[in-house]
Amino acid sequence: MKTFQISIAALLLAAPAMAQEFNLDALIEAAKAEPPIIIYDSTGKIVDMAENFTAKYGVQATGQKVSANSQLEMLIRENQAGNILGDVALLTDTPAAIAQLLPAGVLESWVPPDLAADIPAGYQTPLAISANANVWAYNTETYPECPVSNIWQLTEPEWRGKVALIDPMTKGTYTDWFNQMAQHGDAALRAAYEAQYGKPLETDQPSAAAAWLAAMGANSPLMAEGDDRVSDAVGAPGQAEPFMGLLSSAKFRDNADKGYKLGLCAGMNPWVGWTYTKLALIATSTDSPNAARLFIHYVLTEEGILPQMLDGKMPTSTAIKLPEDEPSGLAEHLDKLFPYDASTGLDDWDTRQDWQDFWRVVYVR
Structure with a gap:
């Protein structure tokens, strides 16, 4: 375990209840007195972010690319062993954090007081630093505009076997999306159905989300292992x-890198896509609580989050705008994304297996 000496100022800042008057300079000073920190993230961009942080503040940080699933196991084991290696976790599995890591005291959430006004309330408990978007896309070389304007059209015979998705059995964010639609998107899905067919949705399924998924599964979509294949x-x-296809907005960089012809289905009813969040959480037993908090503060600034913005991630801070050269053009259609609602994150966790079982039943190869 790391050993260190810490100043009185650092002890005060490390306390659970921070002083009402937040002092960034004091936080920086306290962070410099602590051991180096390690940040886990599922993207390699974290290496550059940690290096930039160290250069800015003189606080040593190392970024390690670790998948969300591996982060869960590592963080729990480190906590149980009392040997904290990962001081900060940038984690895309919000339901797992809500269901396991936060209640067990493995991680804790902290929102910088001076930046809180820029973070919408829905992204503060726990703190999310970015929203990652999966969007509907088409081939602009073949079609002058998106050939589909309503997601119910994708369940029709014309698109049988011609829609590509990531296999929901391999990625929890997809079953979370299913549950989020059932919990928060029912009215929108029903309205989209009526707009497409001129009559209300009639179904034996328990929700419009389940009805759409059943119809989609029966239409034999291509199941992919990842966004690259989509x-x-x-x-x-x-x-x-x-x-x-449905894929990460970050993959639109393939247009420049590979000469691809990806286009955003900007007019898709009811949503152009959906989001899941990336949390920024601190190991409760870290020897460097102030350095960890300083890094959290840093990634909530444009300078700190920029490497991931260039990779298609959307900052939760309203003070930060997407770059004009973001390749998908999503910045003009943010209001048409189905947002992740952490208030039902525990239910997302509890129903993952149920939605996977449902997909097994309805999917026709």
């Missing part, structure tokens, strides 16, 4: 009948 199926040039 990007290939949708955006590769020279296709007579390319797929429609």
Whole structure:
């Protein structure tokens, strides 16, 4: 375990209840008196972010790319062993954090008081630093505009076997999306159905989300292991009948990197896509609580989060705008994204297996 000496100022800042008057300079001073920190994140961008943080503040930090699933196991084991290596976790599995890591005292959430006014309330408990978007895309070389304007169209015979998705059995964010639609998107899905077919949705399924998923599964979509394959199926040039697809907005960089022809389905009803959040949490037993908090403060600034913004991530801070050269063009359609609602994160966790079982039943290969 790391050993260190800490100043009185650092002890005061490390206390659970911070002084009403937040002092960034005092936090920086206290952080410099602590051991180096390690930050876990599922993107390699964290290496650059940690280096930039060290250069700015003189507080040594190292970024390590660790998948969300591996983070869960590592953080729990480190806490149980009393040997904290990861001081900060940037974690995309919000339900797991809500269900396991926060209640067990493995991690804690802290919102910088001086930046709190810029963070919408829905992103503060626990603190989310960014929203990652999965969006509907089409091939702009084949189609002058998106050939689909309503997600119910994707369940029709015309698109049988021609829609590419990440396999929900391999990625928890997809089953979380299913549950989020059932919990918070029912009215919008029903309205979209009526707009498409001129009549109300009638279904034996318990929700409009389940009805849409059942119809989608029966239409034999292509199940992919990751966004790269979806990007290939949708955006590769020279296709007579390319797929429609749902993929990370970050993959639109393939247009420049690979010559792909990905286009955002900006007019899709009811949503152009959906989001999941990336949390920024601190190990409760860290030897460097002030350095950890300083890093949290840093990634809530434009300078701190910029490397991930360039990779398609959307900051939760309203004080930060997406770069003008963000490749998907999503900045003009943020109000058409289905947002993640952490208030039902525990239910998302509890129903993951249920939604996977449902998908097994309705999916036709």
